Amino acid sequence: MEKWQWVSLILCLFGIFKEFRPSEPFVTEFLIEYKNFTKETVVQQIYPLGTYFYLGTLPIVFLITDYLRYKSIIILEGLAFVGVYILLIWGNGINNARVFEFLFGIACSTEVAYYTYIYAKVDKEHYKKVTSFTYTATLVGNFLAAVVAQALVSSKLMNYRELNFLTLTSVSICLGIAFFLPSVKQSIYFHRKPDTPSITNGSIQNANSIVITPDDAEGTPNLKGRLSRAYRLLWADFTTAYSNPYIVKWSVWWAISSAGFLQIINYIQPLWEDIAAYTENEIYNGAVDAVHTILSALLAILVGHISIPWRKWGESLLCVISLLQGFLLLWMSQTETLMVAYVGYIIFRTLYQVMITVASAEVANNITGDSSGLIFGINRFVALLLQSFLTFAVADKGGLALGLRPQFNVYGGYFFVLGGIFAVVVGVTGLRHGFRRGSSSEVVANGGPEHEIVSLTKNNGIAQL
Known part of the structure; x- marks a missing residue:
């Protein structure tokens, strides 16, 4: 099996188990019937928190993802999902709800690592295939979770609370799979390998027309140089895209x-x-x-x-x-x-x-x-x-x-x-x-x-x- 195929397999397995959460179609009913929250509390106090935490963590997670080179953030995603369902099953009260909504916000924001990992680890010639595979894997996970959830509830083989144990098992497997992902040596902004470099007047000019000084080059311990280069690359990509x-x-x-x-x-x-x-x-x-x-x-x-x-x-x-x-x-x-x-x-x-x-x-x-x-x-x-x-x-x-x-x-x-x-x-x-x-x-x-x-x-x- 080629390296890119191995990476694709791990990513697909991670995606399937991450999305196989059969408790989600009935989470509102679970919170009302088993956690004794009123519908008004769920709608007006609990669910809004997930949105705010997602918003607050996304920009931070995006930059940390690139700096830490993806794998650790994918592991964090698995840990956050495990924490969410542990608290859903055994926790009680509004403070517990605030914590699991915070963890859910982290889990949502860290998905950026899963979807950008392939662009840093897989050769460009395989981008299209791997993107298709991972997209299909998440759909398969969603579909199986929905079918299993409905079948178990309709047949009365499981109640809403017991579905959470299935979800916890699935996201725990997903967490374990994340550790098998190969580490990434470079990233898009903070650990970027200069493309087709050439030396011009004592500096390195890459394919994106961003000047990279020798102090910024890959492998340097100079954090200030990395931050400066990352900012220039981010700004260049931003202005190029949104000027269209x-x-x-x-x-x-x-x-x-x-x-x-x-x-x-x-x-x-x-x-x-x-x-x-x-x-x-x-x-x-x-x-x-x-x-x-x-x-x-x-x-x-x-x-x-x-x-x-x-x-x-x-x-x-x-x-x-x-x-x-x-x-x-x-x-x-x-x-x-x-x-x-x-x-x-x-x-x-x-x-x-x-x-x-x-x-x-x-x-x-x-x-x-x-x-x-x-x-x-x-x-x-x-x-x-x-x-x-x-x-x-x-x-x-x-x-x-x-x-x-x-x-x-x-x-x-x-x-x-x-x-x-x-x-x-x-x-x-x-x-x-x-x-x-x-x-x-x-x-x-x-x-x-x-x-x-x-x-x-x-x-x-x-x-x-």
């Missing part, structure tokens, strides 16, 4: 949509609990997770094999899908039928998963491979900032602390606003292109030479469509 309007467009949708999406998955179970109170229907949270997982995977694969001119139709699709998601959330907020809420959520989440896959691909295809972790991390951080604002304003006890149905009315309006933003973008783009076509036609009418027409269309970006 195409990346900015997709990143705006990514951040705003992800903020709303994260808020929905945090509070959908309490909404289902609220709707279920009006009926005697069996809870099928696990089945819902299984269905949207498999649908998202199949549609993402399908989109990947269909040639769609995203530069031409991307803005329009983002507008339509955002408006549709807003409608689905309003629909869910008004229904008293659990199955209707389930179907609405499946459609909502599948649409998001497909479009975030497209957004990730479009952004990744227009930036350097080394900067993908930074740009993805920034987009996620902005999403968490927006989600934290939503949480505090709408759900937190310190804010409006709205009921669940009014909350989902707000979230529906949020996606309508997002759709409206892209409707404006579509309109402005259409007017601009119409003006450019008119200018091009005027050149033709005036008998301008052919090379002037070609130059005009290229300079205005029409040729890129």
Whole structure:
């Protein structure tokens, strides 16, 4: 077995066991029925903490991940998950809840190490394969967890508390697997190996046009030099990416949509609990997770094999899908039928998963491979900032602390606003292109030479469509 295949196998096993958490589809029911929290306490005091801790730890973890070279942070992720489920099973009280939400925030933020490890350890020629393998592994873990959870609950072989023991076993195995990951000798920013170096005037110039002085070179104990070089590389990647309007467009949708999406998955179970109170229907949270997982995977694969001119139709699709998601959330907020809420959520989440896959691909295809972790991390951080604002304003006890149905009315309006933003973008783009076509036609009418027409269309970006 080749080295990259061995690394892929370990990463895939880690991903499967990390995502195999059958207790998650029923965590709200568990907290209410077995930990004696009220629904209001769960929604207004416990769940908001996870969002705040995630936001607070993400930027720190991102930089530490690069400096410590991934493996130790992946191990920390496993430890955090183990701590979460130990406290969920044996801990009690609101202070215990604060601690496990803090650990959960760390577990979420440290996922950046798992998804960027491959870019530091695997040769570039294998990036696409390993990325595909790890993405599939996490989906397999999610799907199996949802199916097993629903089967055990429906057959009454396990209750909500006992599902946590399965999850604890799985994340403990995941922690053990992390120790088998090969160590990484270099990283993207703090331990970067200069690319195609050449000596110019006593300094080293790498492929990214960042000047690296001899004191900054790999292997030096000079921490100040490493920090200085890392800052220059970070800033160069940041400015290069976000000076591209195409990346900015997709990143705006990514951040705003992800903020709303994260808020929905945090509070959908309490909404289902609220709707279920009006009926005697069996809870099928696990089945819902299984269905949207498999649908998202199949549609993402399908989109990947269909040639769609995203530069031409991307803005329009983002507008339509955002408006549709807003409608689905309003629909869910008004229904008293659990199955209707389930179907609405499946459609909502599948649409998001497909479009975030497209957004990730479009952004990744227009930036350097080394900067993908930074740009993805920034987009996620902005999403968490927006989600934290939503949480505090709408759900937190310190804010409006709205009921669940009014909350989902707000979230529906949020996606309508997002759709409206892209409707404006579509309109402005259409007017601009119409003006450019008119200018091009005027050149033709005036008998301008052919090379002037070609130059005009290229300079205005029409040729890129």
